[in-house]
Structures are given as C-alpha cells and as structure tokens.
Amino acid sequence: MLRLEKVNAFYGHIQALHEISLEVAEGEIVCLIGANGAGKTTTLMSIMGVVATPQGKILFQGEDITGQPTPWIVSKGISCVPEGRRIFPKLTVMENLDMGFYPRRNRPEEFEEDLERVFRLFPILKERKDQFGGTLSGGQQQMLSLARGLMARPKLLLLDEPSLGLAPLLVEQVMESIVEINKQGTTVLLVEQNALMALEISHRGYVLETGAITIAGEAERLMADAQVRSSYLGT
Amino acid sequence: MRGSKLRNVSLVVIFALLACAEPLIASRFYKFVLALAVINVIMVMGLHIIFGLTGQIFMGMAGFWGIGSYILALITTRLGLGFWPALLLSSLGVGLMGLVLGIPTLRLKGYYLSITTIGFGEITRFILMNWSPVTGGVFGVFNIPRPNFGSFVFTNDAHFYYFSLVLAAILAVIASILEDSKYGTAFKGVRDDELAADAIGIDSTGIKVMAFITCGLFVGIGAGLYSSLLTYISPEVFTLEESFRFVTMVLIGGIGSLPGAIVGAVLLTFLPEMLRFLQSWYLAIYGLIVLGIVIYQPAGIMGALQGYLDRRMIAARREGKEYGAS
Incomplete structure (x- = not known):
C-alpha cells in the first residue's frame, strides 16, 4: 500500500534520513521504533509532505506522492495524527x-x-x-x-507517538483503540518510543537508528531479537 | 450562553442600541462621530476575520482603508460612475489587494507578517500622497457624492447613518454565517495550530489568503462609505496610528469575538473624541485607558461578559435550579 524507496531527507545541510526503504501492506499495523532523534517523525513528515522535499520515491497505492502538497496527499487517503x-x-x-x-x-x-x-x-x-x-x-x-x-x-493512518505523556493505563487504552481501528479496515503506520507496546500490537516493525533502518522484520521476531531487547526493551 | 448564541444575542442588542442612539444624541458633531463609528464597525469586521479568527496580526488596515476610499472617490468624481458601482468596485478592489498582500503570507509568519503589513500601509499612504496626477496628492479629492436610490440622495446625515447601519447589519449577518461555516472553523484552526492544520490536510496558506481577501471585501465597503460621508478625503488620515487603532478595537472588544470587535470599534471611535477636552493630555489618558483594559481584562469586553455569564450559570447549578440555556 505504502512504499518508501531509498528516501533521503534534509534539514538545511543536515541529512536526517539516509536511504530509508520500507513497506506497509494493506491491513497491517507496522511500527517504526527508535530512540529520540532517529528520524521517526521526519519519516512521517516526509510522507505527508509537511517538511523538506524528500529525495527518493514515496509510493502510495502505486502512485508517486513524493513532495506533493499535504491536502492532496490527505485526499488520496493518508491521514496523520501528529506528535504531541x-x-x-x-x-x-x-x-x-x-x-x-x-x-x-x-x-x-x-x-x-x-x-x-x-x-x-x-x-x-x-x-x-x-x-x-x-x-x-x-x-x-x-x-x-x-x-x-x-x-x-483514511486508508492509511500515520500515528506519531500516540503514547507520549500518557499514564500507563491510558497508553493501554489508546493502543487497544488502535487495534480496533485497524480491525475496522484502516492500515496503520505507528511511530513509537514505547517499543514494547508498539511491537505488541504490530504485525511488523522497523528499527530506525540515526536516520537509517537497521533491523526489520515480524514483530515477534523483533521482540525476540537480542539487540532489540537490549537497546529498546530494556531486558 | 455560549459561542454563537451569545454572539447572535449580543449582535442584536448592539445593533438595536445603535439604531436607538441616533435621535438621542443632540450634538451634530456627535451624530457625525456616530456615523464614523458605524463605518469603523464595517471595517473592523474585516479585521476580525483576518486577526480575530485566523490569528494573523494585520497592521495594514489604514492601507486597505485608504485604497478603498480613493477607489470610490476617484471612480465617482473622475470617471463619473454612480455611487453603487463605485462601492462595489471599492470592495472588489480592496479584496484584490487582499489577494496581493495575502501572497506574502505564503512565506511569512507572526511578527514578520505584521512588519510587512506595516510596510504595506505606509507605502500605500506615500503613493496616495505623491501620485498627484491620479490621487490629487496632498490636496485630496473633493465633491465625492453621497449614496442614492434613484433620484433620492442621502444628503441628510441621519439618513446616511441609517443607510450605513443597515449595510453594517447585513455584513454582520454575512460575517456570522461565514464564521459558523466550515471555512470559519478552518480559520480558527489555522489560528490555533497552523502545523496541525497542515498535517490533517487543510491548506493553511489558501485559508489565510482567503481570510485576507474577505477582510479586503469588508474594508472596501466601509472605506467607500467613509469617502461618501466626508465628501472629501486626503491622504494624511490613513496613518499607521489608525492601523494600530483598528487592532486595538479587536483587542479591547475581545479577540475572536465579532460583537466584541464591534463594541471595540464604537468605543474607540468615541473615546478619542470625548477626551478631546483634555487637549495635550488626551493621548496619555487615552493610552492609559487602553493599557488598563489590556492588563486587567485581557479577554476584552466580550470575554468579561462570557466569564460573568459562566459564573452565574455555575452558581445557579450549585443552587440546584436550572438557569437559562447553557
């Protein structure tokens, strides 16, 4: 449904994203996890056409949407729940x-x-x-x-840190509603620092480190991955 | 009472009071000031849309006002067109200026925008003053006609006043309808959080340009009436000080509230005239009064009224009885 092919994004001279490639299939919940400043929000903003003009290719349902105006992108069926x-x-x-x-x-x-x-x-x-x-x-x-x-x-909903600043009980409630939204037929791309929560409800996940994707795979596999566990799950 | 209901009730009360005020005022001078107040009401509604609703600090009202006044004055005196087509053209002309001025907002935000609009106002004044072959320069334009219906001409000041008041009331209804529409909500959304508006697919630049154009259309009508009321205009009226006065009207009335802006316009038209007896002290006292309102009642007059109604409603609920509509 959504495909990013070698996307680069810049803030002035600083390169924030390095050759990001990822894919979200219809009906999935895919999460993008990583530390502060890894480029998670930038990835979403590049998709939405809000910041910078990204290089590379962003395809939505086979159509090239790279750097298009946001209202047009929203009308194509992508909607964003911004950070904060x-x-x-x-x-x-x-x-x-x-x-x-x-x-x-x-x-x-x-x-x-x-x-x-x-x-x-x-x-x-x-x-x-x-x-x-x-x-x-x-x-x-x-x-x-x-x-x-x-x-x-939207056909595809982009969520930027929906758990940010919420009490644990509320985080759970919000995550449950995301699953419900997905069950009703909306594909979800979820950006989260709360990696455990995100992986629990996702089908697949990508790990982003300083602007590049380092690990990708099924959510269960990522949860079992030793490196992911030590870096993001604190176990 | 909340939101649009409070607004509608307040508007009815304000226009009823304005309609009753004319015969109650004895002095010819204050009758004239009252007519000026209604013209300012029309113009401030334009500023309410761009500043109160959309949140763009527009400091170039005098520019819009000047352009509108000159369009009507020049079209009627030089081209010999009637009052009505001239009024329409001054509205459309200033609306077009709104588009021209709105385009810089593609790039500018906040203070940068206000500085640009200050520049716009000043440039307009200098053009009006120095482009003598067209504008008549510092001498201004004379013999601007009063409005007419067929052969009936509004030479009588009272007739002119009620004519302006009816126009103002019609425009207030239009402004209210606009405010309650999807576009009104979009204006307020851009004011509240431009980035969020962008992120959910609202073309915030387009919305801002639209607000500028609408502002121009309103101001053009008020400005045309202004030329016609005075029958003589000259460029030194349209100063930066006047632009500030319009912004202050919106602030004092309660930013974001249409009746607030209207009350602010009436108040700030009368206040300077009533303080004239203070002579050289007048600006200082005027400044202190404005400062006092901004410090002690930052939500403005309508904000204070809303707060009072809310408190009464809460108190009534505590006593366990229904009070008014919530």
Missing part, C-alpha cells in the same frame, strides 16, 4: 472533528456516519462534544486527535 496530539485548543471537540472532515467537505452527507463511527470508538468524546479541546485531559486529547485523523476516512 496538536488538537485545536480553542475549538470545541465538535469543531475539531469538523476540521478533520474538512478535506472531505464536499461530501457532507457522509459526516454523520463518520461521526457515529468515532463516537462509538471513543464514547467520551460524545459526552464532551461542546467542550473546548484544550480543557480535555491528556488521554482524551489523544483520543480526539485520533478521532480527528479518522474523520478524513
């Missing part, structure tokens, strides 16, 4: 969801259906729908960010 949630604090929960629907605003008849779907997934958002986004708890904001991403009805 980045919900709109002074918009209500409903307005935040409206914004997620914005790229599909010419299909208003589908709005209710999509709203139903995210409210079924996150009932708390329905209760809080008239509250300002900024007044939600961290976990609720993460749910809102996920819900906002889903409102674009």
Whole structure:
C-alpha cells in the first residue's frame, strides 16, 4: 500500500534520513521504533509532505506522492495524527472533528456516519462534544486527535507517538483503540518510543537508528531479537 | 450562553442600541462621530476575520482603508460612475489587494507578517500622497457624492447613518454565517495550530489568503462609505496610528469575538473624541485607558461578559435550579 524507496531527507545541510526503504501492506499495523532523534517523525513528515522535499520515491497505492502538497496527499487517503496530539485548543471537540472532515467537505452527507463511527470508538468524546479541546485531559486529547485523523476516512493512518505523556493505563487504552481501528479496515503506520507496546500490537516493525533502518522484520521476531531487547526493551 | 448564541444575542442588542442612539444624541458633531463609528464597525469586521479568527496580526488596515476610499472617490468624481458601482468596485478592489498582500503570507509568519503589513500601509499612504496626477496628492479629492436610490440622495446625515447601519447589519449577518461555516472553523484552526492544520490536510496558506481577501471585501465597503460621508478625503488620515487603532478595537472588544470587535470599534471611535477636552493630555489618558483594559481584562469586553455569564450559570447549578440555556 505504502512504499518508501531509498528516501533521503534534509534539514538545511543536515541529512536526517539516509536511504530509508520500507513497506506497509494493506491491513497491517507496522511500527517504526527508535530512540529520540532517529528520524521517526521526519519519516512521517516526509510522507505527508509537511517538511523538506524528500529525495527518493514515496509510493502510495502505486502512485508517486513524493513532495506533493499535504491536502492532496490527505485526499488520496493518508491521514496523520501528529506528535504531541496538536488538537485545536480553542475549538470545541465538535469543531475539531469538523476540521478533520474538512478535506472531505464536499461530501457532507457522509459526516454523520463518520461521526457515529468515532463516537462509538471513543464514547467520551460524545459526552464532551461542546467542550473546548484544550480543557480535555491528556488521554482524551489523544483520543480526539485520533478521532480527528479518522474523520478524513483514511486508508492509511500515520500515528506519531500516540503514547507520549500518557499514564500507563491510558497508553493501554489508546493502543487497544488502535487495534480496533485497524480491525475496522484502516492500515496503520505507528511511530513509537514505547517499543514494547508498539511491537505488541504490530504485525511488523522497523528499527530506525540515526536516520537509517537497521533491523526489520515480524514483530515477534523483533521482540525476540537480542539487540532489540537490549537497546529498546530494556531486558 | 455560549459561542454563537451569545454572539447572535449580543449582535442584536448592539445593533438595536445603535439604531436607538441616533435621535438621542443632540450634538451634530456627535451624530457625525456616530456615523464614523458605524463605518469603523464595517471595517473592523474585516479585521476580525483576518486577526480575530485566523490569528494573523494585520497592521495594514489604514492601507486597505485608504485604497478603498480613493477607489470610490476617484471612480465617482473622475470617471463619473454612480455611487453603487463605485462601492462595489471599492470592495472588489480592496479584496484584490487582499489577494496581493495575502501572497506574502505564503512565506511569512507572526511578527514578520505584521512588519510587512506595516510596510504595506505606509507605502500605500506615500503613493496616495505623491501620485498627484491620479490621487490629487496632498490636496485630496473633493465633491465625492453621497449614496442614492434613484433620484433620492442621502444628503441628510441621519439618513446616511441609517443607510450605513443597515449595510453594517447585513455584513454582520454575512460575517456570522461565514464564521459558523466550515471555512470559519478552518480559520480558527489555522489560528490555533497552523502545523496541525497542515498535517490533517487543510491548506493553511489558501485559508489565510482567503481570510485576507474577505477582510479586503469588508474594508472596501466601509472605506467607500467613509469617502461618501466626508465628501472629501486626503491622504494624511490613513496613518499607521489608525492601523494600530483598528487592532486595538479587536483587542479591547475581545479577540475572536465579532460583537466584541464591534463594541471595540464604537468605543474607540468615541473615546478619542470625548477626551478631546483634555487637549495635550488626551493621548496619555487615552493610552492609559487602553493599557488598563489590556492588563486587567485581557479577554476584552466580550470575554468579561462570557466569564460573568459562566459564573452565574455555575452558581445557579450549585443552587440546584436550572438557569437559562447553557
């Protein structure tokens, strides 16, 4: 579904990504794990066309999307839940969801259906729908960010550190909802520092180190891998 | 009361008060100031869209105002077109300026944008002053006609006032509809977090350019009315100080609130005139009043009202009775 072929990305003169190649097949959850500054977010931002103009090839469903404008990429069916949630604090929960629907605003008849779907997934958002986004708890904001991403009805959902800054119990809840989203037919590319959590729910994983992919494989294999265990799982 | 409901109720109250105010004011001078206030109301609605909703600090209002005023003045006096086509053209002309000025926002953000717009305002003023063959230079433009319906001309100041007030009310309804639309939400989203808006597929540059154009369309109408009210314009009015005054109107009323911006516009049109008796002290006192509001009531007048209503509602809930609509 998504394929990166030898992608390089730069910030000024600094090369952040070195020849990244990865693949996400339809229906999968694939995780990208690695330490701070390894290039995980840059990889996602390159796919979304938000930062820099990446070199190499990024293909989505066979179509070249490298360096295209973000609204166009979203309209093709990729949606991103950015790091740190980045919900709109002074918009209500409903307005935040409206914004997620914005790229599909010419299909208003589908709005209710999509709203139903995210409210079924996150009932708390329905209760809080008239509250300002900024007044939600961290976990609720993460749910809102996920819900906002889903409102674009993506085929592929990119998640950037959804567990960041959440209490362990909430992390579990968010991970469960990601599995549920995937079961409903959305392919997921998950970026995480919380490697154990990420590998537990993923089918496959890639390990990113200083801008290059060092290990790749089935999630179970990675969890058993001695190097991964010592570097990322702390065992 | 929250959000759009509070806004709609406030707008109705404000326009009703403005409609009643005219006969209550005795002095001819203050009747004139009231008409100016309504014209400022129309223009501040434009700034509300770009600054209040979309969060772009636009410091070039005097530029838009000047261009709009001159478009109407020159088209009516030199080309001999009627008031109505001239008003339409001044709105469209300033809207086009919004597009031209909006394009730099492709690259500029925050303070850099405000500095650029300051430059835009100043350049406009110098062009109006020095391009004498077209603009009449420092002498300005005379004999600008008043609006008319067929052979009926609004020479009477009271008629002109109610005419402007009706236009302002129509524009307030349009601004409210825009605010409640998908685009209104997108404006606010770009204000709240531009990067997030980009990441979820909103073309934030396009949204900002659109906000600039809409601002221009509103300001063009107010500016055209301004020329027509005064029947004489000259370039020295359109100063940076005026641009600051418009920004202050939005801040004092409560940033992001349409009725707030309107109340701010009325207040800041009257305040300087009412402080005139202080003579050379007037700017200092005026500055202190503005500073006081910004420090002690940073959410502005509408923010204070919202806070008061929220507190009353909470207090009423504690007492276990329903109070008003939440």
